[in-house]
Amino acid sequence: MEIPEKNSGRGGAILSKIATNDQHGENSEYFDGWKAYDKDPFHLSRNPHGIIQMGLAENQLCLDLIKDWIKNNPQASICTPEGAHQFSDIANFQDYHGLKEFRQAIANFMGKARGGRVTFDPDRVVMSGGATGANETIMFCLADPGDVFLIPSPYYAAFDRDLRWRTGVEIIPVHCSSSDNFKLTVEAVEWAYKKAQESNKKVKGLILTNPSNPLGTMLDKETLKNLTRFVTSNNIHLVVDEIYAATVFAGGNFVSVAEVVDEVDISEVNVDLIHIVYSLSKDMGLPGFRVGIIYSYNDSVVSCARKMSSFGLVSSQTQLMLASMLSDDRFVENFLMESSRRLGIRHGVFTSGLKKADITCLTSKAGLFAWMDLRHLLRDRDSFESEIELWHIIIDKVKLNVSPGSSFRCTEPGWFRVCFANMDDDTLHVALQRIQDFVSKNNNKLVEKASVHDQTIQNNNAKKQKWRQGNLRLSFRRLYEDGLSSPGIMSPHSPLLRA
Amino acid sequence: MKHLSTKVTSNAHGQDSSYFLGWEEYEKNPYDEIKNPNGIIQMGLAENQLCFDLIETWLAKNPDAAGLKKDGHSIFKELALFQDYHGLPEFKKALAEFMEEIRGNRVTFDPRKIVLAAGSTSANETLMFCLAEPGDAFLLPTPYYPGFDRDLKWRTGAEIVPIHCSSSNGFQITESALQQAYQQAQKLDLKVKGVLVTNPSNPLGTMLTRKELNLLVDFITSKNIHLISDEIYSGTVFGFEHFVSVMDVLKDKKLENSEVSKRVHVVYSLSKDLGLPGFRVGAIYSNDEMVVSAATKMSSFGLVSSQTQYLLSALLSDKKFTSTYLDENQKRLKIRQKQLVSGLEAAGVTCLKSNAGLFCWVDMRHLLDTNTFEAELELWKKIVYEVKLNISPGSSCHCTEPGWFRVCFANMSEDTLDLAMERLKEYVESTDSRRVISKSSHERIKSLRKRTVSNWVFRVSWTDRVPDER
Numbered sequence: 001m002e003i004p005e006k007n008s009g010r011g012g013a014i015l016s017k018i019a020t021n022d023q024h025g026e027n028s029e030y031f032d033g034w035k036a037y038d039k040d041p042f043h044l045s046r047n048p049h050g051i052i053q054m055g056l057a058e059n060q061l062c063l064d065l066i067k068d069w070i071k072n073n074p075q076a077s078i079c080t081p082e083g084a085h086q087f088s089d090i091a092n093f094q095d096y097h098g099l100k101e102f103r104q105a106i107a108n109f110m111g112k113a114r115g116g117r118v119t120f121d122p123d124r125v126v127m128s129g130g131a132t133g134a135n136e137t138i139m140f141c142l143a144d145p146g147d148v149f150l151i152p153s154p155y156y157a158a159f160d161r162d163l164r165w166r167t168g169v170e171i172i173p174v175h176c177s178s179s180d181n182f183k184l185t186v187e188a189v190e191w192a193y194k195k196a197q198e199s200n201k202k203v204k205g206l207i208l209t210n211p212s213n214p215l216g217t218m219l220d221k222e223t224l225k226n227l228t229r230f231v232t233s234n235n236i237h238l239v240v241d242e243i244y245a246a247t248v249f250a251g252g253n254f255v256s257v258a259e260v261v262d263e264v265d266i267s268e269v270n271v272d273l274i275h276i277v278y279s280l281s282k283d284m285g286l287p288g289f290r291v292g293i294i295y296s297y298n299d300s301v302v303s304c305a306r307k308m309s310s311f312g313l314v315s316s317q318t319q320l321m322l323a324s325m326l327s328d329d330r331f332v333e334n335f336l337m338e339s340s341r342r343l344g345i346r347h348g349v350f351t352s353g354l355k356k357a358d359i360t361c362l363t364s365k366a367g368l369f370a371w372m373d374l375r376h377l378l379r380d381r382d383s384f385e386s387e388i389e390l391w392h393i394i395i396d397k398v399k400l401n402v403s404p405g406s407s408f409r410c411t412e413p414g415w416f417r418v419c420f421a422n423m424d425d426d427t428l429h430v431a432l433q434r435i436q437d438f439v440s441k442n443n444n445k446l447v448e449k450a451s452v453h454d455q456t457i458q459n460n461n462a463k464k465q466k467w468r469q470g471n472l473r474l475s476f477r478r479l480y481e482d483g484l485s486s487p488g489i490m491s492p493h494s495p496l497l498r499a
Numbered sequence: 500m501k502h503l504s505t506k507v508t509s510n511a512h513g514q515d516s517s518y519f520l521g522w523e524e525y526e527k528n529p530y531d532e533i534k535n536p537n538g539i540i541q542m543g544l545a546e547n548q549l550c551f552d553l554i555e556t557w558l559a560k561n562p563d564a565a566g567l568k569k570d571g572h573s574i575f576k577e578l579a580l581f582q583d584y585h586g587l588p589e590f591k592k593a594l595a596e597f598m599e600e601i602r603g604n605r606v607t608f609d610p611r612k613i614v615l616a617a618g619s620t621s622a623n624e625t626l627m628f629c630l631a632e633p634g635d636a637f638l639l640p641t642p643y644y645p646g647f648d649r650d651l652k653w654r655t656g657a658e659i660v661p662i663h664c665s666s667s668n669g670f671q672i673t674e675s676a677l678q679q680a681y682q683q684a685q686k687l688d689l690k691v692k693g694v695l696v697t698n699p700s701n702p703l704g705t706m707l708t709r710k711e712l713n714l715l716v717d718f719i720t721s722k723n724i725h726l727i728s729d730e731i732y733s734g735t736v737f738g739f740e741h742f743v744s745v746m747d748v749l750k751d752k753k754l755e756n757s758e759v760s761k762r763v764h765v766v767y768s769l770s771k772d773l774g775l776p777g778f779r780v781g782a783i784y785s786n787d788e789m790v791v792s793a794a795t796k797m798s799s800f801g802l803v804s805s806q807t808q809y810l811l812s813a814l815l816s817d818k819k820f821t822s823t824y825l826d827e828n829q830k831r832l833k834i835r836q837k838q839l840v841s842g843l844e845a846a847g848v849t850c851l852k853s854n855a856g857l858f859c860w861v862d863m864r865h866l867l868d869t870n871t872f873e874a875e876l877e878l879w880k881k882i883v884y885e886v887k888l889n890i891s892p893g894s895s896c897h898c899t900e901p902g903w904f905r906v907c908f909a910n911m912s913e914d915t916l917d918l919a920m921e922r923l924k925e926y927v928e929s930t931d932s933r934r935v936i937s938k939s940s941h942e943r944i945k946s947l948r949k950r951t952v953s954n955w956v957f958r959v960s961w962t963d964r965v966p967d968e969r
Contacts, residue, residue: 019629019793026796058580067575070567079558079565079810087558088551094618094776129617129801130582136800140654144504145633166628166654166797204502235502281582288581288805290617304507308654311621315804316777 018166025160030407033391037401044426052431055401057213057368058422059247059285061342062335066284069331076324078317086320093316096309098127102319105326106293110278112332113246118258120295126305127319128292129312131243131279132162135207137308138275138294139167141301142237143204149239150174150192150206152184154408154415156213163207171207172196175411181362182215182371184208186226193234205237205273211244211254214408214417215371216364218248221255225264228257232270239275244367246283246336247421249344252365261297271297280322282368283339289318343368343421346428350420353432357439368421372402375414387413398438400431512649519645521879521889530887530915540919543889545701545857546910547735547774549831550824554773557820564813567806574809581805584798586615590808593815594782598767600821601734606746608784614794615808616781617801619731619768620650623695625797626764626783627655629790630725636660636689637727638680640672642860642896642903644701651695660684660691663899666862669851670703672696672711677718693725693762694718699732699742702896702905703860704853706736712748716759725762734772734825737833738854761787769811771857772828778807832857832909835916839908842920846927850906857909861890864902866927875901886926888919 014020033055042050074080078087093099100122107120128134143149145168151159153173163171174192176182189206196203206227211218219227231238240257248254261274276295281287291314294305326332351361351370362371378386384406391404394416405415420428506512521543530538558565567575581587588610595608616622631637633656639647640662651657662680664670677694684691694715698707707715719726728745736742749760765784770776780803783794815821839859843850851860867874872894879892882904893903908916 015787015789015793016629016632016635019789024793024796060576060580063576063579066579067573070575077565080562081559084555084558087555088548091551091554091775091777092546092548094770094779129621130799133800141504141507142502144506147504161796161799166800237502286579288579290582290802290804298503300503300507304503304512307512307649308506310618310649311624311654312617312801313779315779315807317807317810318804321806 023161023165025158025165028157028407029388030157030403033395033401033403036395040399042399042427042430044424044430048430049399051395051399051401052427052434053401053422054418054420054431055403056422057282057419058287059282059339059343059368060422060424061285061346062339063285065331065335065338066286066325069325069328070321073324073328076321078320083320090316090320093319094313096127096306096313098125098309098314099316099319099323101323101327102314105323106278108329109326109332110245110293110295112329113283113336114254114256114258118256118262120258124295124297124302126294126296126302127309127312127314128294128305130281130287130290130292131241131277132158132292133290133312134277134279134292134294135159135162135239135241136165136167137305137312138239138277138296138301139163139169140308141304142239142275143167143169146170146202147204148172148196148201149204150189150196152176152188152208152212154182154214154405154410156209157403157407157409159207169204170201172201172203173409174206178362178373178412178415182212182217184219184223186223186230189227189230193236203236205239206231207239207241209241209243210257211242211247211364211366213244213367214369214403214405215362216367216369217362218252218254218366221260224255224257224260228260228264228269228274231273232268235270235273237273237275239277241277243277243279243282245278246339247343247368248340248366249347250337250340251344252340254366258295272301273298275301284335289322290314291318291322346420349425350418350428350432353428354435356432357436359435359439362415369417369419372416372418373414374416375412378414381414384413390414391416398434400434506654512653521883521891524883525889528887532912532915537887539883539887539889540915540922541889541910542907542919543891543905544910545771545905545907546776547771547828547832547857548910549835550774550828553820553824553827554814557814557817561813561817564810567809578805578809582802584615584795584802586613586803587805587808587812589816590803590812591615593812594767596818597815597821598733598784600818601742601772601825602744602747603741606744606750608746612784612786612788612791614783614785614791614798615803616783616794616798617803618770618776618779619729619766619781620646621779621798621801622766622768622781622783623647623650623727623729624655625794625801626727626766626790627651627657628797629793630727630764631655631657631692632690634658634689635692636684636687637692638662638677638684638694640664640670640676640696640700642670642702642893642898642905644697645891645895645897647695657692658684658687658689660687660689661897661899662694666851666900666903669705670700670860671708672714674714674718677714681722691722691724693727695727695729697729697731698745699730699736699855701732701856702858702891702893703851704856704858705851705860706738706740706742706855709743709748712743712745713752716745716748716752716754716763719762720759723762725764727764727766729766731766731768731771732856733767734828735832735857736855737829737836740854742855761785764790773824775811778811779803780807780811835908835913838913838916839906839920842916843906843923846920846924847931848923848927858905858907861904861906862902863904864900866930867902870901872901878902879904882923882926886922888922 037051037053040050042052074082077083078090103122103125106125107122110120128137148170151171151173153175163169174188176184261271274297278293280291296302360373375381380386387404394400394402403417525539525541528538530540591610591613595610598608636658639659660680660683662676733742749755754760767782769780785791849862875892882888891905
């Protein structure tokens, strides 16, 4: 790995390692898709041939409901004639406990988003700068530099930055595989835990996102219970990022770790080890308002996280507005129901559209995305180079920005996360049309199906390890040259060669 | 609990300091004109509550900004989704221009060099992460804002080494003090990465002189280190002299595009000048593109709410508003400060001559039983619990001389300030009769000596008064 020379020639006034290393993860080639999108963004009328953004997990489906509420509730804003009498108090309010009504409203909303099956204590609600800030802060509270957190893979790419960059914490993936639908098992966690300990690593806990990003799947109650038992018996922490809690489609069953804490016998779960991260960015589609929440059952963590929230408080203007909105039970209940319904419909439209192109997705009942199986389109089923190659084709030829599985540290090539809730119906239709056109055009492909068995998986892991260590920077040009020069894995009729 | 991080269990957040304990006492028994007239008056909070009416008036006249509208169209959706860490371009532009206006348009700020942060609390911490490794040190002149212990050191692992300033010259930074601090750091085996100053100063309320600024720039040049200038109070200057920023000095020394200028970083916020601490608007300004780049990425951990950015971009783009505001803010601060100073004088107490900030640096050395920090703490407790005023003891600001206190004046009504001064006067009068008798001859000689000296410090003993030169 190249050592940055950015600090050379500056004598004593060099910048910190954090400022100059690549641990923020943003130099990764995975941002190529974004860059391409930024240069040529799709617009239904102004740029109908541009790239459609399907790499951004935003929820745009219910903003109309929120907008209407705001219009009908001018007193919730400090800027309107109806609300201006609160202006000076709110503008002045920087107490890191946050507005009491805000915490109560958040606790209320969190409970309702879990079907009223659990209640949350407003005094345990701690603010942060989005879930980004919350995840970093919880690491600062639970781990010292060099400590380890286990994390099931595939996982949200930015965790590499949020959990590690400034904290010095190390994350070790617990690999999940397609052979059992990427399900997280306690056995896999135990194995990873043991392996880490054998390498003399100090494991402080397990962090997972439930519902999962990028999978969209949810943990079943039994597994969640067993995980809480596991962390308790090993005296390590469990952090559950429930940022997608209310993106469960109508009919889905989300089990929050809060429910498990209630149900599991007190002798089997040490609640001081259980922490929840939350945010309104996905459930409500308000990432711009920066509302992150840490909810911990551990008093010391609540206290410390609250002090640290000074580094990322929620704007008091935003707190006030949301305090009012989220304590409006009628609004909240209708919003949650409607959001769930719209997401389910959108998901259905998207996955059936993909089916028409013979593309399947992992079965999921939550999230703002689908985990798409494109293994059959890979030039070489065992290679991540092939995945990247396919990805570049999708960006350049199909003109969709999707996210390759390797960016989520998936151990099997060929999976892609595709977002479907960040656009209107027409755009979704165009995207599906493009996919269907592309696939039918290339239907005479003769890609050999690589069989998936243990040896292949091990090869994948080894290759992936080597690839990661080498910090390979692949450009499309180089891939293309590789493709041309590599000995006949690929059929001479493969469309990917032609592309 | 040993399975939490050391950050949880250490005291490095600094919250056990008396600075915060006074707050806690206030919270338990807060003064209210009607509901709790005998409660503690909060004078430990550097807030600016003097000009909300101006902002409220502006809001009433600008319904579009208030209602998340642009040209009559709702932009709610765009704002709800906007989480780009580069910030709203119109907001950064307006902020840059506001910063220029505060500096009399003598220097320019490029919006592309601004990084937004969640308050200057976050801005300062982020700069530390960018400039220092754990164990590296920054030199800070004492006395300094107590929150720096948390903001600069807690999660970053950086260290603070004090540059000792004394009342003998009005707490100005001297070359020898700088060198001494640098050497002290080296003795402690700490690598010095830079100097951080707050200008205008908290808690002193004074502005750094050109001489001090030149000294600082020369110092960081020779040592090849950074200079952070926290100019959060730049818009609270109410004296006859205008505010001189480190940017002015760089310009005057023709160092604007030099290597040195890349090591000078300015921190700003709207919490003091505009009195909007609740909105969490901080900024880092740096000429070093790598710092800007790294800090921008780090701002992900504390972005400014988009609805707040939008509101403030409209507010600050209204030049008529900003010039009226800055003018009026200065006028009101000046009057209010004078009210505090006169009230203190009536109680036989003087303070450091100042023309900025939201507080005065008050000299209560003559009220101490002994010239010790224990005595200072005793006096402070009496003032909090008996006089019922929450003020900040100098020791919480790392002052090297006991007996100084920071007293805020811009966070309460005139009537409340009057009441506070009355209480103080009563207390001083009641204790002074006891004090004159017990004062040692050593103290008397010391007080006689110091009486003659500088423009900056006035020392008043019970028996003597030096004419006011303000």
